[in-house]
Each structure stands twice: as C-alpha cells, then as structure tokens.
Amino acid sequence: MFSRCVMSRKMAHWGRRSKERQAVNLQAEGTGLPAHELVYRRLRDKILFGELEPGQPVTIQGLTEQMQVGMTPVREALRRLTAAGALDFQGNRRIIVPVLHAPAIEQLTLARIALEPTLAARAAVRCDAGEIARLRATDIRLDGAIARGDVRGYLVENHQFHAELNAIARAPILTDLVEGLWLRFGPSLRVVCGQFGTRNLPDQHKAILSALAAGDADGAARAMRADVEQGMTQITEGLA
Amino acid sequence: MFSRCVMSRKMAHWGRRSKERQAVNLQAEGTGLPAHELVYRRLRDKILFGELEPGQPVTIQGLTEQMQVGMTPVREALRRLTAAGALDFQGNRRIIVPVLHAPAIEQLTLARIALEPTLAARAAVRCDAGEIARLRATDIRLDGAIARGDVRGYLVENHQFHAELNAIARAPILTDLVEGLWLRFGPSLRVVCGQFGTRNLPDQHKAILSALAAGDADGAARAMRADVEQGMTQITEGLA
DNA sequence: CGCCGGATAATTTGATCATATTCTGCCGGC
DNA sequence: GCCGGCAGAATATGATCAAATTATCCGGCG
Numbered sequence: 001m002f003s004r005c006v007m008s009r010k011m012a013h014w015g016r017r018s019k020e021r022q023a024v025n026l027q028a029e030g031t032g033l034p035a036h037e038l039v040y041r042r043l044r045d046k047i048l049f050g051e052l053e054p055g056q057p058v059t060i061q062g063l064t065e066q067m068q069v070g071m072t073p074v075r076e077a078l079r080r081l082t083a084a085g086a087l088d089f090q091g092n093r094r095i096i097v098p099v100l101h102a103p104a105i106e107q108l109t110l111a112r113i114a115l116e117p118t119l120a121a122r123a124a125v126r127c128d129a130g131e132i133a134r135l136r137a138t139d140i141r142l143d144g145a146i147a148r149g150d151v152r153g154y155l156v157e158n159h160q161f162h163a164e165l166n167a168i169a170r171a172p173i174l175t176d177l178v179e180g181l182w183l184r185f186g187p188s189l190r191v192v193c194g195q196f197g198t199r200n201l202p203d204q205h206k207a208i209l210s211a212l213a214a215g216d217a218d219g220a221a222r223a224m225r226a227d228v229e230q231g232m233t234q235i236t237e238g239l240a
Numbered sequence: 241m242f243s244r245c246v247m248s249r250k251m252a253h254w255g256r257r258s259k260e261r262q263a264v265n266l267q268a269e270g271t272g273l274p275a276h277e278l279v280y281r282r283l284r285d286k287i288l289f290g291e292l293e294p295g296q297p298v299t300i301q302g303l304t305e306q307m308q309v310g311m312t313p314v315r316e317a318l319r320r321l322t323a324a325g326a327l328d329f330q331g332n333r334r335i336i337v338p339v340l341h342a343p344a345i346e347q348l349t350l351a352r353i354a355l356e357p358t359l360a361a362r363a364a365v366r367c368d369a370g371e372i373a374r375l376r377a378t379d380i381r382l383d384g385a386i387a388r389g390d391v392r393g394y395l396v397e398n399h400q401f402h403a404e405l406n407a408i409a410r411a412p413i414l415t416d417l418v419e420g421l422w423l424r425f426g427p428s429l430r431v432v433c434g435q436f437g438t439r440n441l442p443d444q445h446k447a448i449l450s451a452l453a454a455g456d457a458d459g460a461a462r463a464m465r466a467d468v469e470q471g472m473t474q475i476t477e478g479l480a
Numbered sequence: 481c482g483c484c485g486g487a488t489a490a491t492t493t494g495a496t497c498a499t500a501t502t503c504t505g506c507c508g509g510c
Numbered sequence: 511g512c513c514g515g516c517a518g519a520a521t522a523t524g525a526t527c528a529a530a531t532t533a534t535c536c537g538g539c540g
Binding site for chain 2: 034036072075076077079080082083084085093103104107108110111114115118170171172173174176177180184
C-alpha cells in the first residue's frame with residue numbers, strides 16, 4: 001500500500017512531463033476542444049474530402065503518431081466513425097476506408113432520395129434572405145472550383161452548400177442522418193472526381209436556389225432529388 | 241528506472257488478478273467478443289428496452305463498476321451511442337439519456353416514414369416462406385406479451401418483429417439507419433408504455449404480414465407507414 | 481438569534497496517457 | 511504444405527490531471 005503510493009508519485013512526475021508536451025501540441029492545434037473531438041473532426045474531413053482512399057487501412061498507431069495524441073482519443077474517434085459507417089471494421093480488428101459496391105450505392109441513393117428532398121422542402125419554407133445569399137455565395141465559390149479544375153475545392157464547397165441548406169431546415173436529427181450518408185460515399189466520390197476531373201460535374205443548385213427563393217417547397221424537393229440522382233449516378237458510372 | 245520496473249511488475253500482477261476475474265465475467269456473458277462490444281450491446285439493449293430513464297445521467301465510472309470493465313471499453317461504447325444519438329452529450333461533458341421534445345419526435349417520425357416503408361416494400365419482394373413463418377411466430381409472442389401486460393416483453397418482441405422484417409429487406413445500410421432511430425425513442429417509448437400499460441397498443445402487424453405473404457410491396461409499405469404513424473402518435477400523446 | 485448567499489474546500493467525473501496483455505498474420509524450418 | 515515462433519498492432523487497465531459539481535462554512539442581514 002505504502003510502496004504503491006510512492007510509486008504513484010514518480011509516475012505522476014513522468015506523466016506531467018509528457019502531459020505538458022501534449023498540452024502545447026493541443027494549444028497549437030486550436031481551440032480548447034477535447035483531443036478526441038479534434039481527432040474525430042480531422043479524420044471526418046479527411047474522409048469527406050477524399051484525402052483517404054477506399055480500401056486504405058487505418059491503424060490506431062498510425063493515427064497516434066500522425067496526430068501526436070495518445071491512443072484513447074484516436075480509439076474513440078475511430079469508434080464514432082465506424083459506428084456511422086464512415087469506416088469499415090473488418091472482423092479481424094482491422095479498419096479500412098470502405099470500398100463501395102453496387103448494392104451499397106443503391107441503398108445510399110435510396111436513403112438520400114428519401115431524406116434530402118424532405119430537408120430541402122423544409123428549408124424552402126424556413127429560409128430568409130440572408131441565408132439564401134450565403135447559399136448563393138457558396139454556390140459561386142463552387143462554380144469557381146469547378147472552373148479551376150480544383151477537385152478538393154469542389155468537394156469542400158459542394159458539401160458546404162448542402163450542409164448550409166440542411167441547416168436551414170432546422171431538423172438536426174435528419175441532418176445528422178444525411179451527414180452520415182455523405183461520410184460513406186466521400187472517399188469514392190473523390191475517386192470518381194479524380195478520374196473525370198471537374199469538367200462534367202453538372203448540378204441542380206441553380207434550380208434549388210430558385211425554388212428556395214420562391215418558397216416553393218415542392219420544387220425544392222424535386223430539384224434536390226434530381227441533384228442527388230445526378231450525383232449518385234456519377235458515382236455508379238465512375239466506379240463501374 | 242529500476243524502481244519503475246519493479247513497480248510495473250506489481251501493477252501487472254494486480255492487473256492480471258482483476259483481469260482473470262474479468263475473464264470469468266466475460267466468459268459468463270457469452271462469446272469471445274471484445275469488451276467494448278459487449279458493453280455497447282448491453283447498453284444498447286438497456287436503451288432500446290427502456291431500462292434507462294429519459295434524463296438519467298450515464299457516467300463512465302458508474303458503468304465501469306457496474307459492468308466490471310475498465311474505462312476504455314466503456315468510453316468507446318458511449319462514443320458509439322452518442323454518435324448514433326442514442327445518448328445525449330451535454331456540452332459540459334456529461335452524458336444523459338435523451339429527453340424527447342416535440343420537434344425531435346416530429347423529425348423521428350419523418351425519418352421513420354421515409355425509411356421503414358421502403359424497407360417493408362423491399363422485404364415484400366424478397367421474403368420466403370420460412371421468414372414469414374418466423375415473423376408470424378414473433379408476432380404471436382408479441383401478442384402474448386401484450387395480453388400478459390408485459391411491457392418489457394412488448395418492447396423486446398416489437399423490436400424483434402421490425403428487426404427481422406428489416407433484415408429480410410437485405411439493405412444493411414438502411415437497416416442501420418432505422419436502428420439508430422429506434423435507439424433515440426426507446427427510453428421514451430418505455431415511459432409511454434409504462435403509463436398506459438399494454439392495453440391500448442394496436443399495431444398493423446397483421447396487415448404487414450398479409451402484404452408480405454402476398455408479395456404486395458406497395459401494400460406492405462402502406463401498412464408499415466400506418467404502423468409507424470400509430471406508434472409515433474402514441475409517443476407524442478403520451479409525452480404531451 | 482436564525483437564515484441565506486456567496487466563496488471555498490472536497491468529491492465526483494471526465495480526459496488522457498503509458499504500459500501490460502492478447503490476438504493476428506506472417507515467415508522460416510521441418 | 512503445415513506448424514511453431516515472432517513481429518506488430520489492437521485491446522484493456524490503472525494512474526493521473528483537470529474540470530465541474532456538490533457540500534460546507536462564514537459573514538451579513540432580517
């Protein structure tokens with residue numbers, strides 16, 4: 001009992017040393033958010049914007065040294081992402097970036113068509129002028145990225161457009177569901193865009209914006225459905 | 241350096257002792273699944289079947305001693321559940337069982353109506369005789385639980401019925417989404433059932449079964465939609 | 481003289497880490 | 511070709527620190 005107490009003091013000293021090194025790193029990274037949250041967000045963005053390749057293995061130890069944090073936060077972030085289907089947990093405790101196959105794409109399309117038009121319709125009856133203006137600005141940046149041939153920029157702004165739109169709908173539960181779907185096809189979308197470039201990337205954003213500005217819920221839903229179908233068709237054909 | 245080594249040996253010894261006790265406990269629980277998976281499943285069932293009360297705080301340390309495992313597995317299970325919305329992460333790093341309010345119920349209803357009829361329709365064109373028979377058997381057990389006034393049994397068998405039905409649809413991604421929704425309203429559903437007992441718990445399961453047996457996709461979807469609306473109305477009125 | 485509000489101490493809980501242990505997959509010997 | 515050891519990665523634990531909540535205490539006021 002006593003010896004354990006002494007021992008603990010020593011460990012406390014070492015722990016403090018490493019902790020200080022750690023603290024500096026976290027401050028450098030940014031806000032006062034917990035490390036597991038930071039790891040989660042950075043990994044999520046990497047998946048969403050195609051910095052990870054389908055099939056690529058994701059190891060805990062790799063992340064710990066890459067992000068300079070302990071294993072526990074990494075572990076938690078990975079659990080969150082695997083729970084959301086953004087990463088694939090191979091039975092033999094190995095984690096990889098998911099490789100989409102036809103049935104998965106079909107289900108994702110079904111789910112997106114079931115949810116995103118509903119959100120667009122809600123947004124149409126809730127949006128105000130400022131929100132539409134911000135949405136227009138995002139869409140212009142999106143067009144710029146396409147013209148520039150900037151794949152990463154396209155992915156970022158496209159997601160931004162849809163995220164802003166979903167936020168307007170004031171339905172956080174539905175929005176969370178949709179975000180989870182986007183995480184699932186993010187890596188594959190990047191692959192497709194990488195193959196074909198940004199030349200042939202039509203979207204229905206103009207039609208969506210018109211419907212929103214007119215407060216036309218049904219029109220917004222239809223336009224969103226078309227946008228989703230177009231996007232998922234791209235993925236299907238690109239991976240075929 | 242040396243002292244640390246000695247210390248480590250002692251810690252290892254204690255760790256092993258508790259680990260062996262643990263191993264026994266894990267074996268008792270069942271298969272050779274990892275601890276975090278077991279914790280996740282047990283917590284999920286508790287949420288799904290109403291053993292946790294809305295608003296009740298869920299603490300890591302409480303779980304560690306309750307389930308006799310270390311903090312890391314508990315932590316991972318909680319991350320998975322909060323990611324799915326089954327638990328609510330209060331900003332001040334405290335976790336509680338979610339308390340549903342009207343907008344949340346509305347969104348859950350929207351999502352369920354968007355997804356579950358689709359799954360039912362898919363099931364209708366995929367089911368075979370054996371699956372229908374199993375589904376019938378589950379529904380009979382469900383009726384038994386209702387007649388007995390067994391709330392817990394009702395929750396278990398009702399979930400089982402829908403889970404089996406969704407499995408027939410062979411759309412694991414959609415099924416996962418729906419499972420997440422069920423987790424969100426599980427605790428509140430229990431509260432409602434606890435208030436009213438199992439007397440007034442009508443469902444559309446007979447209609448669903450007929451449609452499935454007839455291979456009538458559209459009929460199955462309609463019946464499922466009615467079942468979902470009925471169930472969610474119960475919750476809305478019960479919590480009002 | 482008793483009660484209440486705010487400041488402080490104590491406890492509880494969460495977050496993170498280093499380490500020990502276990503499992504998986506691979507490689508070389510038979 | 512198969513089996514046993516080995517390297518590496520994942521799982522799990524306990525220690526420790528930080529934050530937040532709760533309990534306590536004391537001075538001022540009714």
